[in-house]
Amino acid sequence: MNIKLCYFCKKFCVFSKRNFSVQSMVKYQRVVLGIETSCDETGAAVVDENRKIHGEALFSQKEIHLRTGGIIPSVARQLHKEKIDHVVTKAVLSSGISLHDISAIATTVKPGLALCLEVGLSYSLNLVKHFKKPLIPIHHMEAHALTIRLLHQLEFPFLVLLISGGHCILSVVNGVTDFLLLGQSLDESPGEALDKVARRLSLSKQAECSSMSGGESIEYLAQFGDKKFTKQNPPMAQYQDCNFSFSGLRSHYERLIEMQENKEGIQKGEMLSCAADIASSFQHSVAHHLAKRTQRAILFCKKEGLLPPLKTSLAVPGLHTRYGLKVVSGGVGSNQYIRQVLQNLTDDMNMSLLCPPPQLCTDNGVMIAWNGVERLCAGAGVLKNAHNIRYEPRALFGTDISERVQKSTIKLPPLKNIK
Ligand code: KG4
Numbered sequence: 540m541n542i543k544l545c546y547f548c549k550k551f552c553v554f555s556k557r558n559f560s561v562q563s564m565v566k567y568q569r570v571v572l573g574i575e576t577s578c579d580e581t582g583a584a585v586v587d588e589n590r591k592i593h594g595e596a597l598f599s600q601k602e603i604h605l606r607t608g609g610i611i612p613s614v615a616r617q618l619h620k621e622k623i624d625h626v627v628t629k630a631v632l633s634s635g636i637s638l639h640d641i642s643a644i645a646t647t648v649k650p651g652l653a654l655c656l657e658v659g660l661s662y663s664l665n666l667v668k669h670f671k672k673p674l675i676p677i678h679h680m681e682a683h684a685l686t687i688r689l690l691h692q693l694e695f696p697f698l699v700l701l702i703s704g705g706h707c708i709l710s711v712v713n714g715v716t717d718f719l720l721l722g723q724s725l726d727e728s729p730g731e732a733l734d735k736v737a738r739r740l741s742l743s744k745q746a747e748c749s750s751m752s753g754g755e756s757i758e759y760l761a762q763f764g765d766k767k768f769t770k771q772n773p774p775m776a777q778y779q780d781c782n783f784s785f786s787g788l789r790s791h792y793e794r795l796i797e798m799q800e801n802k803e804g805i806q807k808g809e810m811l812s813c814a815a816d817i818a819s820s821f822q823h824s825v826a827h828h829l830a831k832r833t834q835r836a837i838l839f840c841k842k843e844g845l846l847p848p849l850k851t852s853l854a855v856p857g858l859h860t861r862y863g864l865k866v867v868s869g870g871v872g873s874n875q876y877i878r879q880v881l882q883n884l885t886d887d888m889n890m891s892l893l894c895p896p897p898q899l900c901t902d903n904g905v906m907i908a909w910n911g912v913e914r915l916c917a918g919a920g921v922l923k924n925a926h927n928i929r930y931e932p933r934a935l936f937g938t939d940i941s942e943r944v945q946k947s948t949i950k951l952p953p954l955k956n957i958k
């Protein structure tokens with residue numbers, strides 16, 4: 540495309556209105572540019588209040604970090620810096636909507652890697668200043684939780700399980716800015732545990748897995764393994780709450796890998812003959828733990844009347860009323876085995892399950908733009924003056940009612956479909 544002189548800023552600028560077709564200048568009531576840089580994806584998208592994704596672009600750093608065995612924040616920052624302009628420009632140009640015509644810019648400001656959040660925020664601050672647009676600061680995990688409303692006309696409240704590389708959260712979503720925290724991981728996230736076991740198994744050295752994240756490679760290999768290879772007691776079974784723990788489970792599998800290496804007489808870094816069995820068994824243990832804690836969350840919500848029976852078209856027609864909805868999101872939520880186990884759980888408990896497609900479960904610009912649209916429509920957190928906004932690497936999520944869950948001492952009956 541030839542870059543033309545921008546009518547608005549009187550400079551040569553790719554966002555010039557003259558670079559967009561006549562139709563593109565149709566005024567959308569509310570249309571938001573979203574920018575994501577909290578971890579290892581540089582994402583941008585333009586989304587409107589009618590749930591239309593006009594344009595999107597994503598650059599994943601995954602393969603680069605796989606080579607170094609994990610995310611090095613300074614490397615991630617450098618890659619965000621190199622790619623952000625290209626990613627935002629691609630999303631805006633493909634949307635056909637000039638930045639002069641958008642309503643606001645939404646950007647992830649918490650939680651995440653400080654060096655990475657800083658790149659997205661300072662880029663966004665330049666844009667809002669130049670184009671005189673409001674800024675909508677976004678909580679990354681709230682954006683994961685609300686993504687499902689971009690895809691379905693889903694009313695509040697609903698129960699969400701957020702499983703990603705940094706978090707594990709069970710929450711009742713009551714509104715755009717109203718979240719009840721039922722439980723969360725007390726140590727590491729399921730994504731972190733999956734990534735560590737995948738690294739310990741050296742899965743990225745396998746040609747098929749060379750461009751996959753740790754979680755994806757575990758899922759890939761697990762198809763060829765036996766989930767009953769080893770049995771591990773589910774974590775935290777003695778605690779009647781909805782919190783999670785993955786570090787003990789992960790260490791158990793790391794010890795098992797070492798034992799098997801000794802048994803097979805191979806060095807760390809070489810491929811174990813039982814790698815697929817370990818992947819399958821570990822994936823099953825993670826899924827099982829997620830399901831058992833979620834079972835208590837569902838029972839708690841039913842007991843407290845937090846999730847009314849479904850009235851929308853999402854209620855599956857059948858003999859029973861479906862009680863509420865459970866949504867799974869976050870990178871680990873794209874795992875088909877984990878989804879199936881959670882589907883079995885919701886079937887057992889007479890609930891419906893919804894999951895965004897895998898590409899909207901992992902980090903992306905669309906979810907940030909959509910959260911911006913939601914906030915714009917709700918009139919919540921839209922800043923005309925963004926001078927004082929700061930990024931926050933650590934951030935709380937919702938109102939913590941996990942003690943209330945614990946005090947309700949809910950016992951878990953066995954489930955038909957989950958062993
Ligand atoms: O949500 P996300 O893209 O980034 C964070 O906000 O953390 O999640 C990334 C995590 C990584 O740990 C990655 O291994 C995991 O999601 N993941 C998966 C799958 N795809 C990505 N875990 C299990 N199965 C998958 N298919």
Ligand code: ZN
Binds near residue numbers: 683703704869902
């Ligand atoms: Zn995420």
